[in-house]
Amino acid sequence: MSEQQALSQIYLDANATTPVLPKAAKAALSTMETMFGNPSSSHISGLQAKQIMDETRRKAVQVLGAGSGQVIFTSGATEGIQTGILSALCAAKGKMHAHKQYSILYGATEHKAVPESLKHWNKVLEIDAQIKAIPVDEKGTLDYDFIAKEVPNALMICTMAVNNETGVYQDLSALEMVIRGHNADVFWMVDCVQALGKRGLELANTSIDYAPFSGHKLYAPKGIGFVYIREGAPFTPFIAGGGQEGGLRSGTENLPGLAALNVIFDELLDNGDGVFANAGQLQLFRSQLALALKNAFPTVVFNHDFANSVPTTLNFAIPGFSSKEIMDLFDAANLRVSSGSACSSKVTRSFVLDAMGLPAWQSESAIRMSFGPAVTQQQIDQACDRIHHCAQALGHSCLLNATGNIDEKTQLQGLVQFKVGGSCSWLYADPVTKTAVIIDPLPELSNRLLTILQCQQLQLVAAIDTHGHADHQSGRIALAKAHLDNQHADYLGWPVETTEVEIAQRRFAAISIGDKYLVRIATPGHTEDSISLVLCDKDKLLSGALDVSYVFCGDLVLMGSLGRTNFSTSDAKQMYQSLQSLAQLVGDQSLLCPSHDYHNEFVTNFKAESSRNSLLNDVLNGAVTVEQFVERKVELDKNINDQTGEEIMCGAFTGSCTKKHLQEYNGSELKEKLQRDSQVKLIDIREPHEYALNHDQEFDMNVPLTRLTDFICQQQHNKSQELILVCRSGSRSQVAANALARLGFDNVGHLKGGYALCQSS
The missing domain is CATH 3.40.640.10 (Type I PLP-dependent aspartate aminotransferase-like (Major domain))
Known part of the structure; x- marks a missing residue:
């Protein structure tokens, strides 16, 4: 058991329920x-x-x-x-x-x-x-x-x-x-x-x-x-x-x-033991917590006026962080809070804050911290210490410029996926040259990405969009202004000064990042300006072999679908050609990293998509003509549902959501499994800041969901390795295990209920 894990629980969710006196x-x-x-x-x-x-x-x-x-x-x-x-x-x-x-x-x-x-x-x-x-x-x-x-x-x-x-x-x-x-x-x-x-x-x-x-x-x-x-x-x-x-x-x-x-x-009635604090003391407690939040998270916004609120409730949001991220962070510090009303765990935004007319981001990021009149000064003091510790943990992950980190910052290496709703941004970092490239940067993530670059002391080589996005403005402008002021690039962010490389007797523009090339390939269809970016081994490419790490395919291929082709700048005939040429170039096992992930599947490849997308399968096998593809694509796009919120859906999900059988363990079964099988790898998939706050020493490694695609890439050669995934509640571990199983990892299990139901001892 780690020292952090031994921290006692500080319960600040009294509006949901209270402990019994x-x-x-x-x-x-x-x-x-x-x-x-x-x-x-x-x-x-x-x-x-x-x-x-x-x-x-x-x-x-x-x-x-x-x-x-x-x-x-x-x-x-x-x-x-x-x-x-x-x-x-x-x-x-x-x-x-x-x-x-x-x-x-x-x-x-x-x-x-x-x-x-x-x-x-x-x-x-x-x-x-x-x-x-x-x-x-x-x-x-x-x-x-x-x-x-x-x-x-x-x-x-x-x-x-x-x-x-x-x-x-x-x-x-x-x-x-x-x-x-x-x-x-x-x-x-x-x-x-x-x-x-x-x-x-x-x-x-x-x-x-x-x-x-x-x-x-x-x-x-x-x-x-x-x-x-x-x-x-x-x-x-x-x-x-x-x-x-x-x-x-x-x-x-x-x-x-x-x-x-x-x-x-x-x-x-003041006839008891006097364990209830008076109104004045409760107001002091709220002020102390509010000050701790301001010191730890200087940009924190309180979602209500303290003047017409009872002193036992604080509702706040931290710009750039979802309510789930902060909940998971505080939970790792054994600090119990909630996101809005605890009576509906599936609600992603607060109808109360919506009714008050607050901006959508505050509603989506709202955290409620509440205590009862029996709270003690010691508990409030401990809560304030934990809040400060949580900010330090975010500094550990380079998500916040916090002073006095828990330990040395984790060196960023490889690919990181960031999501806002169903949209994805990708950051690839090379720790040797201290350089990075960002693909499809979202504006909501600009501050977070800038903080990571500063914290990790990374030099940004390029910030590139795979196409002009209809549903949001690119976050590339803010990144380029801060880091690429002297770089000449086209409107998608592709640098003017590039290297020319040869792949399959074709010439392509490329840029260097460490020991990799990022190769630009025109793949029009979803839009006329759509491109795919292939990250591959530099030395092998110069020797004539294409060793692909990732293919950033924009909205050409989506998990369970193909990008829509009913925009004014779309062309289904061009998509047909793009699909065939890209698949021939990168093969069916290379990891495809789309700019949208609507179903938490993280990453895919042509083999996985062909198995559940008959239209794609027919295209890649030459079983459909371009004219037939256009006709079927029109029917496919009729299934697009844009009534899912503020996002414009970039494809209609048609693939099967059938989950493969996963081995699920409870606490005692997992303990027994680990005692008798030394070959199994136990992996904590929480984010690094959660892991830093609270983890068991017996874990082999920490693979957060944001790094899952990178882990899949590194493990491609050993898909038979037995893996057991663990997270806070079991939900993330199940999602991650399903993603691995879909891509051919045939020996994956997870801890059902996670830490919430089974703390290791």
């Missing part, structure tokens, strides 16, 4: 062991259980300032939301007038549980109201003018006390004036989940009808929650059955959960 856990366990009676039973054990439930309810009323309103215990916030919505809409339906159009309003930044529940019950109850999102401004504040205009015809309005992603709170008093000033009778539900313990609540002094809460967001176990019902507000039980909770919510009560809540309420 030790005293609360002890109360729950004690209740399970000694006070396990059913509160509905009339014997002594039942009466003792009922006393716990009644005491917890009494404290809940105090904490919420519920007055004569009701507090009903639930399984959590989602049930509380259903209870409030069902109760309101059942009552509202009875007051509806025929032929009148009604609406249901909710805040655009609400937790998805609210709008999805509204849609569900609106349909089930056949109310057929229009469900409308209330806009917010750049600070996340609800649009009062919109509410004033829409609420007169609304059956229900749902708002949020505190947002779970940004910590932004709403002024409930001002909101109440707008709502009641324009519709005194509309039913109003306020999601108070994130407000508990962070904002003062005197619900009886408001006209809020329903307010759901969750225990696990404030140090109670999962599976316990409660909902406030204003006195006189209509109520329809969401769960019917045995008539528990006075017939309002059936089902045997979660007594251990109630016992834990009892402890939490004591803390909120």
Whole structure:
């Protein structure tokens, strides 16, 4: 076990869930062991259980300032939301007038549980109201003018006390004036989940009808929650059955959960052990974390205004880094944060930040750091140290100009792939001559590439586009301005001063990079200016042999498809010729590095693509004429779907996504495998900065996904070597293993679940 791996966990994802307070856990366990009676039973054990439930309810009323309103215990916030919505809409339906159009309003930044529940019950109850999102401004504040205009015809309005992603709170008093000033009778539900313990609540002094809460967001176990019902507000039980909770919510009560809540309420009422920090201290903690982030990442941008946010949430983005990169980085330092809402792990951008009108990059790169009132000064201090350490790790990878690196920087050697969405940039570095060339540079990567060149002290030989890109401006301009000011080049970046080389009795222009030539080959079709760049061994080429390392083919060949030929500058006939001539030149095993990778397959070759692309296969085997190719290419391009976001798709995926069988190991199986088989290579495929922060000494090597293509090239001669890949969660290792298997590596496995489920010991 490495020293870094022994670091204790610092948990800063409290808005997703919190650890159970030790005293609360002890109360729950004690209740399970000694006070396990059913509160509905009339014997002594039942009466003792009922006393716990009644005491917890009494404290809940105090904490919420519920007055004569009701507090009903639930399984959590989602049930509380259903209870409030069902109760309101059942009552509202009875007051509806025929032929009148009604609406249901909710805040655009609400937790998805609210709008999805509204849609569900609106349909089930056949109310057929229009469900409308209330806009917010750049600070996340609800649009009062919109509410004033829409609420007169609304059956229900749902708002949020505190947002779970940004910590932004709403002024409930001002909101109440707008709502009641324009519709005194509309039913109003306020999601108070994130407000508990962070904002003062005197619900009886408001006209809020329903307010759901969750225990696990404030140090109670999962599976316990409660909902406030204003006195006189209509109520329809969401769960019917045995008539528990006075017939309002059936089902045997979660007594251990109630016992834990009892402890939490004591803390909120200042009757506990005083483990909850006050508001002033929490603000100091936030300021300390914010300062640590600014010092570690000087370009950090905070996605919300601290003035109208609770002090326990920081939502930020770091220019040039995706949320996943920062999540993985922090996770390697045993610092737990999340990207936006933890309730949907597949979301790649924040709908909350989108609603606030923030730039797309901030939404896509958003990180949420949140803590609860039981956090300690020691934990905050440790978190700040880890943040600084994370910046040092990025310096180790030359992704950030950080001072005081963890250890010496990794020397960049060979090919590195960078991706933005489905688009790729490629950097090839020669460590001996300290030179580099960049292919298809993306503008979003300009700063990162410039930092790498500076950090590695590499001289840029050329920055070249394989064609004029329709979906983005080239990042070549910024690179050329910084490093190639005196170089004369054409508009694609190909230098005017080149060497001439001969391949298969044809003459081509080439430039040198270390012991390699980068050879320019015209391959029109996708566009009339399309070129392919072949990186090959210089000495062997001068001796008459073409030894290819990589073919940067632009959008001539894509993984699972061919580049589209329906642009105004496209020519399918030319593509037919380009495919045949390039394949004849480089063979079927040379690695093709396209400018797009839509399915995380990294790299390919003509053999792999021919096996799943019948059109390509027919072209290379001469089984289709150029006229037939043009006809079939027109049909192929009809499958292109440009409705995938802001990117223009450069090809229609037609190849099979069928994954080959992979050997998957759990922790114990992997340990056993390594003990009995000394020939297997264990490879960590996380990025170098993650690896530097946290890795096991028994790994043979670190092969990050950005270097996977380079690894494949080096391993081409030994595809039978048994490899087992490991990453943080098992997702990257599976993707990488599939890529290797597709290219003929027949002895590849990975650790299912990764470090997340199995820390080596």
